Amino acid sequence: MQKLIIEGEKRLYGEALVQGAKNSALPLLAACLLCEGETLLHNCPKLSDVYAACRILGCLGCECRAQGNDITVRADAPCGCCVPDDLMREMRSSIVFLGAVLGRTGECSLSFPGGCELGPRPIDMHLAALRRMGAEITERHGVLRCTCPTGLKGTGIILPFPSVGATENIILAAALAEGTTVIKNAAREPEIADLCCFLRACGARIIGEGSDTVVIEGVGSLQGCEYTVMPDRIVAATLMSAAAITGGEVSLIGARSSDLDAVIPVFEEMGCRIYTCPDRLFITRKLPLSSVRTVRTMPYPGFPTDAQALVTAVLAKAKGTSIIVENIFENRFRHVDELVRMGARIKAEGKVAVIDGVPKLYGAKVRASDLRGGAALAVAALAAEGVTEIGNVGFIDRGYEALERQLSSLGASASRECKI
Ligand code: UD1
Numbered sequence: 015m016q017k018l019i020i021e022g023e024k025r026l027y028g029e030a031l032v033q034g035a036k037n038s039a040l041p042l043l044a045a046c047l048l049c050e051g052e053t054l055l056h057n058c059p060k061l062s063d064v065y066a067a068c069r070i071l072g073c074l075g076c077e078c079r080a081q082g083n084d085i086t087v088r089a090d091a092p093c094g095c096c097v098p099d100d101l102m103r104e105m106r107s108s109i110v111f112l113g114a115v116l117g118r119t120g121e122c123s124l125s126f127p128g129g130c131e132l133g134p135r136p137i138d139m140h141l142a143a144l145r146r147m148g149a150e151i152t153e154r155h156g157v158l159r160c161t162c163p164t165g166l167k168g169t170g171i172i173l174p175f176p177s178v179g180a181t182e183n184i185i186l187a188a189a190l191a192e193g194t195t196v197i198k199n200a201a202r203e204p205e206i207a208d209l210c211c212f213l214r215a216c217g218a219r220i221i222g223e224g225s226d227t228v229v230i231e232g233v234g235s236l237q238g239c240e241y242t243v244m245p246d247r248i249v250a251a252t253l254m255s256a257a258a259i260t261g262g263e264v265s266l267i268g269a270r271s272s273d274l275d276a277v278i279p280v281f282e283e284m285g286c287r288i289y290t291c292p293d294r295l296f297i298t299r300k301l302p303l304s305s306v307r308t309v310r311t312m313p314y315p316g317f318p319t320d321a322q323a324l325v326t327a328v329l330a331k332a333k334g335t336s337i338i339v340e341n342i343f344e345n346r347f348r349h350v351d352e353l354v355r356m357g358a359r360i361k362a363e364g365k366v367a368v369i370d371g372v373p374k375l376y377g378a379k380v381r382a383s384d385l386r387g388g389a390a391l392a393v394a395a396l397a398a399e400g401v402t403e404i405g406n407v408g409f410i411d412r413g414y415e416a417l418e419r420q421l422s423s424l425g426a427s428a429s430r431e432c433k434i
Contacts, residue, residue, distance in 0.1 A: 018404040018418055020395035021427040022377060026262030028424045032250045032269045033059045033415050034083065034243035038205040040107050041182045042212050042243060043067040044114040046087035047074065048189055049216050053238035058085045059246065060415050062408075066105040070097055074115065087238070089118075097124040099157075109137055112160070113183030116149060117190045122160045126153060139180040143171045147187055147195065168193030168232055176201040176226065176313045182209060188230035189218045200228045203314040204273045208244045215239045247273040248320040249414065250295065252389050255324040256421060257297045258286050259331055259397040264424060269295040276317045280306055280325060284332055305334030305371055311341050323349045323390035330358035331397055332371040340365045349387030352380040356394050356402065374399055382406040385413045392417060396426055403431075 034057035044067070046053045058064055060083065068078040068085065074097070077088040095115050102108050102125045115122040127135060141151050144160065148167045151160045168191050173180060181201040186209075188195035200206070202224055210223035216239050219231040250269040257264040258281055271278065271290035278288050285301035306329065311319040319342035329336040330353055340346045347362035354360060355378045359370040377400030382388025388410040395402035404410070407430070410417055418428040 015405070015433050016407045017431045018392060018407050018410070019429050019431050020392060020402045020404070020421075022375070022395055022398035022400065022402065024260065024396070024426050026257050026260045026264055026396070026421070026424040026426060029265045029267055030253050030420055030424055031267045032245045032253070035059070035205060035208070035246035036061055036063060036413055038208040039064050039243045040067050041110050041186070041205065041209045042241070043071060043085065043087065044110045045186060045209060045213055045216075046071065046238065047076065047089050047093060047111070047114040047118050048186065049089055049236045049238040051088070051090065051238040053087045053216070054240040055085045055087070056083065056240070056242040058083050058243055061412060063105045063107065063412055066101055066108070070101050070108055070111055073098055073101065089238075093118050095119045095121045095123060097122075099125040102127060106135060107179065109140065109179055110182050110186070112140065112158075113144065113186035116144065116160055116162060116166060117187045120162045120165060122158075124158055126156045126158055137179070139173055139175065139177050140183045143173070143180060143184045144187055146171055147184075147191060166191035168195040168230070170196045170198070172198040173200065175199070178203050178206065181206055181228070185209060185213070185220065185228065185230055188232060189213050189220070189236060190234075191232040193232055195230045195232070197228045197230075198226065200226055201313060202226060204244060204247065204270075212239075212241045215241055245270055248318065248386065250274060251277050251318070251321040252324055252393065252414070253420070254281055254286075254295075254297050255328050255393045256396055256424070256426070258284055258299050258303065259328045259393055261299050262424070263298040264296070266295045266297070268293060271295050276315055277321055280309055280317065283307065284328060303328065303332035303371070305329060305332050305336040305369075308337045308339060310339040313342070319343055319346060320386050322346060323386045324393055326350070326360065326367060326369060327353060327390040327393040329369045329371060330360060330394060331373075331375055334371055336369045336371070338367045338369065340367070346384075346387075348383040349390045352383070352391055353394055355380055356398055358394070376400055377402040379403045380405070382409040385409050389414065389417065392421070392428070396421065
């Protein structure tokens with residue numbers, strides 16, 4: 015049982031390096047399956063989900079070596095097509111292997127990912143798109159079996175909603191498919207652009223990423239390459255939240271401000287000043303924290319759902335009332351009850367949370383219930399009077415390389431307690 019122990023009311027000051035993006039590293043690792051020869055990925059975050067992805071590659075017959083933040087994958091050996099159930103359960107986003115395994119072998123068997131802490135996580139759009147490309151898919155006893163008797167074929171696909179995972183799966187399946195695939199209403203997240211850049215560097219023919227129409231012309235083969243994973247925009251938003259709530263002054267090295275266009279104005283409205291350069295972002299807050307106009311989570315380029323909990327934590331201590339509308343996931347206010355234990359005044363009902371800022375938060379024993387919700391508790395703890403103990407740290411570790419060390423390097427009093 016591990017806990018994060020944070021003693022609050024310390025102003026954060028200094029420089030922090032933003033780690034590589036988990037949500038980019040995972041589809042990139044899946045994409046390695048499609049490549050001949052060796053692929054070297056730099057800047058992979060050292061996270062349990064990334065290592066789970068490496069184990070999936072291993073089960074599929076790839077050689078996979080991790081050294082620091084570099085991961086080398088060699089996918090020349092005959093490729094298996096079954097992703098074991100325990101690895102599917104360990105990491106919900108392993109569904110991104112479906113498109114890659116199908117693209118590589120023409121068949122795939124994996125267990126249905128089911129729900130997760132954010133509520134039901136259906137994959138109907140992934141499956142409908144792959145069926146349109148020629149996959150035959152059956153589900154029995156929670157196991158999906160997919161085959162492509164006549165191979166995957168490029169086609170036109172209109173997504174009913176710009177799903178990130180579905181867009182990634184289609185791109186992965188289409189890269190080696192016969193003919194051209196056109197995805198309309200594609201997700202536009204920067205991590206999708208990163209996947210397309212990587213695949214192009216391997217020889218794929220893709221245009222349009224970052225817009226709502228992505229066109230993939232299938233090629234005969236892809237060649238492994240050397241590539242650097244993009245910086246994690248949600249880790250950047252986490253450190254911005256930490257600086258904002260403590261009235262700090264922090265320089266985020268590697269943060270790409272262009273990925274944070276919807277986030278930066280919210281922090282400015284809260285009273286922060288932000289200066290950006292191409293490869294770093296500087297944030298400081300000298301003014302009192304103030305409430306903001308309604309924040310609505312939306313698909314990119316809108317305000318990211320993954321930053322919602324973090325901003326809620328900061329607004330809990332802002333003067334005035336703020337409203338947050340969560341439009342992407344059904345069950346994404348579970349951090350609210352824990353913030354209330356710390357003295358916050360927040361009411362959440364359905365997709366709306368109303369935050370009445372309080373002058374003081376207080377340390378308490380709280381529990382993380384999902385990744386970003388857990389990080390939000392750490393953000394609140396940084397500004398709380400007294401000591402906060404955050405349980406269920408495993409959730410936070412899924413997305414942050416030792417968050418307590420990064421916060422301590424900026425002057426926070428944060429440590430990890432390990433009890434057997
Ligand atoms: C990805 C990110 C996650 C982020 C989310 C939204 C990864 C590993 N995870 O998750 O951190 O919060 O994007 O930006 O990159 N949906 C369906 N049917 C489908 C697919 C999705 O109904 O077939 C629904 C989902 O339940 C959800 C919404 O669409 O309500 C968005 O999901 P999606 O964009 O697919 O998110 P993920 O790819 O799962």
